[in-house]
Amino acid sequence: MKFDTPIPVKEIAALTGATLKGNESLMATGINEIHKVTPGDISFVDFEKYYNACLNSAATIIIINKDVEVPPGKAILVTDDPFSAYVGLVKRFRPYESQNKAVSDSAVIGEGTVISHGAVVGHHVTIGRNCIIHPNVVIYDHTEIGDNVIIHSGSVIGADAFYFKKRANREVMWDKLESCGRVIIESDVEIGALCTIDKGVSGDTIIGRGTKFDNMIHIGHGTVIGRNCLFAAQVGVGGKAIIEDNVILWGQVGVNKDLTIGKGAVVFAGSGVKDSIEGGKNYFGSPVEEARTKMKELAWIKRIPEMWNKIKG
Template sequence: MEQNWFFPPHDGIRLDMLADQIGATLEDQTVADRVVRSVSPVYRAKQDDICYMLSRKNRSELETCQAAAIVCDKAIAAIVPPHIPVLLTQHAHTAFAVAGSLLYPQAMRPVQNLSGPPGISPAAFVDPSARIEDGVQIEATAVIGAGAQIGAGTWIAAGAVIGPGVRIGRDCTIAAGASVLCALIGDEVIIHPGARIGQDGFGNAPGPKGGMIKIVQIGRVILQDRVEIGANTTIDRGAMDDTVVGEGTKIDNMVQLGHNVRVGRHCGIAAQVGIAGSTRIGDGVLIGGAAAINGHITIGDRAQIAAMSGVAADVPAGERYGGIPARPMRDFLRDMAEIAARAHSRQKKAGGNDE
């Protein structure tokens, strides 16, 4: 890949210092003063790059690797060529993620569009009753509503809309074009471009003449500390209770959370997931892309939902579910194997009849 001017290389971190910061062991101390400036895939890593490997099935990529070091566990270290230093760890994926954050801190949040002096742009629209702490950055065309409160170190990007009475904590990032209404936002929250937080939820009652009558939505959205919300994700405010996303939870792009949904702490929700209203998601839950979650059900702590599943009923804590309707993964895989076997049998019979 040609030089990426959007994210230029780091000035350099010594390999031994990097090892200490990511919790890895440098096997060859003779290269302790080697300097790392960037991250790279294994197959095209150069002498100032660091990379990582999780599986032996990618060993062919080592043939073209010239990395400053490879982050891996003992099993992978055995196949690494002797000219490539090893940073040994039992948690290679996590260690590499930390290394990336050290080498590219500017890539950990949406890119700022700031072109003027720091502070509040004269082209922003800030209501006089808003309370803005020192050190807040508000870019041109952002709108801050009456009575809003924004904590120190927070950055509000161009075109973002912060509604009346919204409270945003410290060191948050509200990216370009996002809207935040009827919401309480904790510290170190990241909201990516185009996200919609706090609009009214979907609720209707049957009308007297066959139509529908909208049900009032007077709750809030609460995003706890260190939550991250992906681009174009929508989180509806509660009807009469609150919609809540727990501390440390990461939500991907184009996810829909309905009114009164409560998501626990440190969950991961992949793109295009839809969660219907009043569902309860426990702590540490992982939900794969494009899964559909029914309303008024509970998914227990540390459960995992496979991509493109349809979850119609409660999922017990710690279980892995998949399929439509979602069921325990062992049952889903058995069903898929039986379907494949029947299909193969039909094809075989059809081929025999042709003969």
């Protein structure tokens, strides 16, 4: 996320209680996870093996749990617990705002768009023209929706990323990474009933133009889905996946996080996509293989008794 106005790094140091080193006159323009940072951003790192990646990333201000050499032109904020410092900043600059009416006063709704009874539109939401938001849909804060979008009843757009840090020694072990990303639904998308599309941790979850979802589809945080995809009911996609244009996922397909499905790939019902797969092919199985490979394999399994007869004979 980007701040509304740049914040002096000294103020960030004061807010986090961290020790500031390096260029003390920098202005922070946003906060982001390491894979989403752009110049001006604050990021954080707490594992030694990722120190270099973070220090050498586009991030200008790095919250870190070791007093390292500061890269030229940057600043570091040294603290025992960078994760908590980062979460504190998210809470400070993207605070939780309670939702006590159906449509927030800060939401902007385009001409010709219908917000049906029981739908809830959060703060700072933008919805374009000629959309139908069916009854009891919930749209969390900061979501952006294009034109001609249909969202069927009960779907939930922009709930928190499912992202926790393990604190093995604490009684409450899973420490929540507060998320400050958004969901962006481009024009001409249709979302079925009872779908969930989570916001990104710091970047955006994107549903590309013209993509159509059936019911009960779950999309994890920060996943980017291309144009004109077609997902059947009960599909689930993990976080930070990339699904290129024209991909078809049939019913109940599961897709792992952090992978890419190439353009025009078709995955048959009930399959599980564990690793990245190339576009333009059909897939089946769990974990998936090319459909014709998998079909042959299923046929071979049926011949095991015949093989046994040959061997024992």
